[in-house]
Every structure is written in C-alpha cells, then in structure tokens.
Amino acid sequence: MNFVPSLAVSGKAAGQFFTPESVARSLVQWVVRSPSDVLIDPSCGDGALLVHHPQSRGIEQDPYSAWVARERVPSAAIDCTDFFTWAADTRERFDCAAGNPPFIRYQSFKGLSKNAAAAICRAVGVKLSGLTSTWPAFLIATASLLKPSGRMAFVVPAEIGHAPYARELLGYLLRAFSTVHVIAIREKLFPQLSQDCWLLYCDGRGGTASDVRFSRVDSFEPSPRPPIPDEVAHWSALTQDWGGRLRPLLIPSEARGFYLDISSGGTATRFGDFAKIGIGYVSGDNEFFHLSPSQARHHQIPTEYLVPTVRRGRSLQSNVVDQHMLERWQAADEPCLLLSLPPTGELPETVSRYLETDQGHEASKRYKCRVRRAWYSVPGVSRPDYFLQYMSGDEVRLARNDAGAVCTNSVHGVHLGDFQKASKALSTWESDYTKLSCELEGHPLGGGMLKLEPREAGRISFIGEGLVLPHSIFAEALSVMRRWRHQT
Template identity: 60%
Template sequence: MNLVSSAAITGKIAGQFFTPEHVAKSLVSWVVRTSTDRLLDPSCGEGAMLAHHGNSRGIEQNPYSAWVAHERLPHASIENTDFFTWASTTTERFECAAGNPPFIRYQSFKGLSKAAAASICNAHGVSLSGLSSAWPSFIVATATLLLDGGHMAFVVPAEIGHATYAVALLDYLVANFTKVQVVAVRDKLFPHLSEDCWILYCEDRGGVTDYVRFAHVEQFNECGSPPVGVQHRWADLKRDWRGRLRPLILPPAAREAYLAAARQPDATRFGDVAKIGIGYISGANDFFHLTSTRASELGIPDEFLIPSVRRGKYLKGEVIDQSTAAGWQEADEAFLLLSIPPNGSLHPAVARYLDTEEGLDARRSYKCRTRSAWFSVPGVVRPDYFLQYMSGSEVRLARNDCAAACTNSVHAVQINDSKQASVALGQWGSPLTRLSCELEGHPLGGGMLKLEPREASRIVFAPRGGHDELLLEATRLLKSWRHN
C-alpha cells in the first residue's frame, strides 16, 4: 500500500484528506496539455497530484507531508511553506494547476496566512466574508498564478453548491476563465470524511464566460475529461437561486415547477409572516437547566423556572404544550431553565445554588464571565413556534402552547402577521414546502439538513397546489444526496 492511500485511510492532516488515486489522475489529465506544462498543486500533501505529471511544483505547509512527497517524487519541486505567503511574493507562473485544498473552517483559518490570503483576494476583486473557509482563497490565489490560457481542477467541498461565499468565488471565475464547470458527485469521494466533495474545473485563464456548466454523477470514475454538463447562464442562477448550484441536481421540470409556484402572487415566504432567530445561549447548559427533581431539592421557586426546548429532537409533534412538558418531567429531563433577573436581590435558594461548586465553575465560562450579571441568561424569548435548526428526515415546526423558551439549537419563530401566517403555516407539510426546506436549507455532514435563520425565512408557502408527485420526487432526490 502506498503512502497516499494509507494516509487516506488513517485520516486527516492539517484539515486535509489525501486525494484518492483515480481522482488525482483524472484531474491532472484534465488540465495538462503537454509534457512541458508546469503543474502547480498549492496544497500537495504527500504528492497525490504531482505523481501524475513529471513537471510539477508543490507547496505544502505540513513538514512531514512535504518530506514524504519529496522522498516519493524526486522529480517534483516541493516547498515546505505557507501557500499564501509564498503566492504573494513568487514570480513563478504555471500552465495548469490541480489540487485538493484543505477544508479549514474560518475559526482555524487565521494569522499571517489568512491575512495574505485576504490580501491576494482583495487585490483581484474577490471579497470573501470573515466566515469563509480557506478553500475559496486557495482557488483564487492559484488562479492568479496561471499563465493566460491556463487550466485548473480542484476537489472542493459540496458547499460550493450552497455557501454564500461560493457566489463571490464563482463571480470571479466566470470573469476570468472561458469555461467554468462544477461536477457534483453523489457518492462520497472520501468515505471516512463526513464532508461531501464535488469537483471544480476551469479552462482558459484570461477568458470570460456568462455560463456555469454543471454535471452531476452518482460516483466519480477515472476519466480523461470532465463529464458532459449543461450550461446555465450565471445571471439566471443568481436571479433564480441566489447563485446556489445545488438545485441543479433536480430535473428541469421540478425546478420550473418550484419557481412557478414561488412566483405566484399569493405565494408567501416564511420571513413575510414571521421573524426567525436562534434561541438563548446560556453559557453553561448543565448548570442553568434543571430537572424538576433537582429544582425541588434546591427549593427554587417556580417563578424562576421556564420550560425550555433544548434540542431539535424535542420537537416530536405539531404542538409543544403542558402534556409535552409533563412528559419531559416524567422522564426527568433537565428542561427547566433557571431564569434570574439581572437586577434586584436574589432569592435565598437561588443565591445558595449560585454559590455551589457547579455555580463557581459556570461563572468561569466565557459567556458567563463576560456578562454584566453572569447568572442572568440574556435573550430568553417565548416564541409562537419552534423550528428545527438541524434535522434528519423531516424539518419539524411546532406551535408553542406552554410558553416555553428555547436554546440556540432551535429556531424561535415569532409571528408578525397572524392572519397571513395562519394560512401559510397550514401548508407546512405540503409537497411544495417540504421541497422548499430542502432547497433553501443546506446539507451538513452526517446527512443532516441545516436551516440558518435567513434560509428559513425564504421557505415558500403557496395555497394553490399542483405537481405534487413531481415535487415529492424532487424532495426524495435531494434527501438522497445528503446521505440521510
């Protein structure tokens, strides 16, 4: 077993899984035109891409991986350094590039490397938000090092099909390449990685296009050229889908039926009738949430206890009411939030609890110690409805009939137009709205669907039905792509 395949099995180094042999070989064959072409891999790992072309250059930040690549591939020029700081000063240019950039989340992408990446992107008109992962910056920076007419191909996370910052990247690519293609792959390229991965291919640096070509395949097999895709006008994708490519997995008839329903005069978006936001952040969940038994033992009065929906799994029906709370109590769930006003004298029982060992630990947590009154949880609301933030099979919506609050693991829905909302929410289980949840949300590792507040606000309700079976089949198809 060679080192690359061994590393692919054993795991992750610096946020990166090493590229499978058949994928690396295919991507290199897509971009190399002649034996004299210089190939760049900006995050070469142990040399999976470089092994397939004799005139190659690799940059790798991890010293061990760089050493392994150099030992395996003496023909390649490999440098152990940060790619962005290298890219900002190098005079080298390349005919082609291929790679699998590390999927470093924004929380870990920082320091001089992130500053250099931002500088390169900004200099070329690409403004990526502070919440962007590292991979779009790798692609932009690599593109700037290509000669006119150059080509590049990358393994990218499937979030290229839905992330807001992917739109800025695609804006840049269509303005700088003659052909931009995304290949969506249903089966996992990396079976041991929860992240789904797709392929990005760009041809003829220095050109321009009005289109994004999209292809989707069940599994990725070795191929000498990209799968045949369908051209979609980029301006239309931005108008109809806000630049999201994931809807293109659906057949055209399903997309057209959905857009037609969403454009009906009497169609409603969730955000038209409600404000959707996250619940409170306690800062110390185990301390601030009590079982009925524990609250009774402590002698804490009911006036300081609020029933709370702590997790999406609590939403098992269409209503959260007193019988639901009674079930949590019988199961001895820690569902009671300790809600203490920030000002005024403390009840003796509450004061005693705050001074317990658990209280001393809780007040040292970041969220608690930065509050003016560490013991008072801010942002506690009792919404009209609860909406699942992350869901598996179905996205659940439940009416709040017991004046409960919710944590930030659940969305708090506060109705601002009760008449319109009563009509709209009556269609929650309709084929159109079920598909809308899939299209407006986005897949998360492990087969979950995530709905950010802004995404949830775009869920569509339309009173006039039609095309139900087509919409249901489209929903089933999208669910199959998130491996639920």
C-alpha cells in the same frame, strides 16, 4: 493534497485526508495538455497528484508530507512553506494546476497566511468575508499564477453549491476563465468524512464566461476529461433566482421551473413575510442553567424562577409542544427547566445558595456569563409562537408552542407578526412543495443532516390557498434532494 475537514477524525495525522489515486490521476489528465506543461499543486501533501505529472511544482506546509512527496516524485520541485505567502512573492507562472486544498474553518485561518491570502484576493477584485474557509482563497490564488489559457481542476467541498462566499468565488472564476464546470458527486469521495466533496474544472485563463456548466453524477468514475455537463446554467439567472447557489440544479429543470413560478407568483408566501425567525437564548453554561425536576426540588428553586424549555431540535417529536409533552419530559426527569433570573433585585435564599455552589462559581467564569450585567441572568429568553428545527434529519419539524415554553440556540423560535397570513400559510406546512422549499433554501450539514440558518428559514415558501400542485414532480424532487444529503 489533503482535504482538512472542520472536524478532525482520529487516526489521521493533522486531520489530513489524501486524494484517492483515481481522482488524482483524473484531475491531472483534465488539465495537462502536453508533457512540457508545468503543473502546480498548491497543497501537494504526499505528492498524490504530482506523481502523475513529474514536471510539477508542489507547495506543502507540513514537513513530513513534503518529505514524502520529494521521495515519491524526485523530479518535482517541492517547497515546504505556506502557500499564500509564497504565492504573494513568486514570479513563477504555470500552465495548469490541480489539487485538493485544505478545508480549514475561518477560526483557524489567521496571521501572515490569512493576510497574504486576503491581499491576493483583493488584487483580483474579490473580498471574502471573515467567515470564509481557506479553500476559496486557495483557488483564487492558484488562478492568479496561471498563464493565459491555463487550466485548473480541484477537489472542493460541496459547500461550493450553497455557501454565501461561494457566490463571490464563482463570480470571480467566471470573470477569469472561459469555462467553469462544477461536477456534483453524490457518493462520498472520502467515505470517512461527513462532508461531501465535488469537483471543479476551469479552462481558458484570461477569458470570461456567462454560464456555469453543471454535471450530476452518482459516483466518481475515472476519466481522461471532465464529464459532459448535464446543463449549462446562466449565471445571471442563478443569481436572480437562487442567490448564486448551485444546489437547486440537483433537481430536474421542470421541478425548478414549477417551484420558481409558484414562489415568485402572487399566491405564495415566504416564512419571513409573516414571522420573525431567530435562534433562542444562549445560557453560557447549559449544565448549570438547565435543571431537571429532581434537581430543582433538591435545590429548592421556586417555580416562578423556572421556565420549561426546548433544549434540542430532536425534542420536537410532534407538531405541538403542549402540557402533555412537558409532563413526559418531567416524568423522565430531563433537564427541561431553565433557571430564569432577573438581572436586578433580591433573590430567594435558596436561589442564592445555588448560585454559590462550585458549579455556580465555574459558570460565572465562562465567557458568555462573565460579560453580562448579572452573570446569572440569561438574556434573550422569550416565548415564541412556534419552534422550528435548526438541524433536522428526515424532515424539518415545526411545532406550535401551546406550553408557553422557551428554547435554546439549538432551536429556532418563530414569532408571528401577521396571524391571518400565518394561519393560511402554516396550514400547508406538510405539503411536498414546502418540504422541498426547506431542502432548497437550507443546506446539508453532513451526516444526512439539513441545516436552516434564520435567513434561510425566512425564505421557506408556502403555497397559496386553492392552488393545484403537480404533486409527483415535487415529491420526486424532494426525494432527490434528500438522497443528495444522504437521507432516505
């Protein structure tokens, strides 16, 4: 059917992206063993997959797409309804399944559909968090409709390789099928999307597996059967070493082995071992609370209520935020000053006048502001020892805070706990080993960006003193990871 991204692209109705013909044909070929097999596509869209096997059942919620599918594949049985509520009641069972399930973020997944999906997942022992997108539930519900020895093949977001809920999904699939095969594809299946897509193939419904088959391909090539796996990874080892994440399998096994030997040895240090890492403050209205020097002068805001701030990760252009950098921002009249007011006490008249402006009244109505004790007092403002990029392009920047600045929630603040341990570890920040660690512990955001959540940043590994590294191995592995997130 249609891959529905979290960011809609103009020109595509309802954000739908239909499966390329070569992909649709291959997925159907992978799962259909006999002309009499009955295939289900749980989100069939315009029938792109059903057309390759007319002995099919399609479910599609969008009326127009369902109509197109019926016209395109008149032999298929196609219902225009919500898949989860239909799946919860149907007694039909199928020989195989193929599809491209909607990728809808949790914020938009609600109501009867979400309740039905949760009930289906609970019935097979899977409890997905409230932050889970729709596609894992589509796979689990579809698997529940397969006959013994059934097969399924799906387009899936590449986040199957790193999302926290992917571990629950993969664990279930290994309990439900004798073969679980993930095919990672570097080149985009949907060039118009920032997100990458991989393929998933499962065979032998009713069996169990202890290993995940994994293939790495540069680009999709049509084929009548899944590619030969590049490696077979033990699930127990994947969960122990990598938390059930598949992305580390993108690099050669030799590099993974060296990395694990070092990171689990006594000489390496994790970022979280000596520092607390978290996002900065949430202002509630960045335009109101961040002032440029000229705005501060115009409103006559006293300097004691203004704090220099790092608003964006891209502002970290060097390994230190110092007075010279602040002066450059101020010379460019950037909004680099946070209005930092106490929640109680009398305020200067000029500050009160600024709060009473039309912009101030609008800010006071915003959710993050109106739920505060004093709407104008931004909480969580602190001066970290370092700034760490939350999202980065070519490489992750870490900058020492010599200027005593603060930061927004677009940047991580790093507060050191053990200064001696920090001094030794941070001196190796520029090593290929630690840069590779950023790639392995973080995850791609799309558009070539790497994102590091606080928990991921805490796992970044630093080499010990005097340790001789196989430089070329880590440099090559680093290059591989950056190519896979489309950053060269």
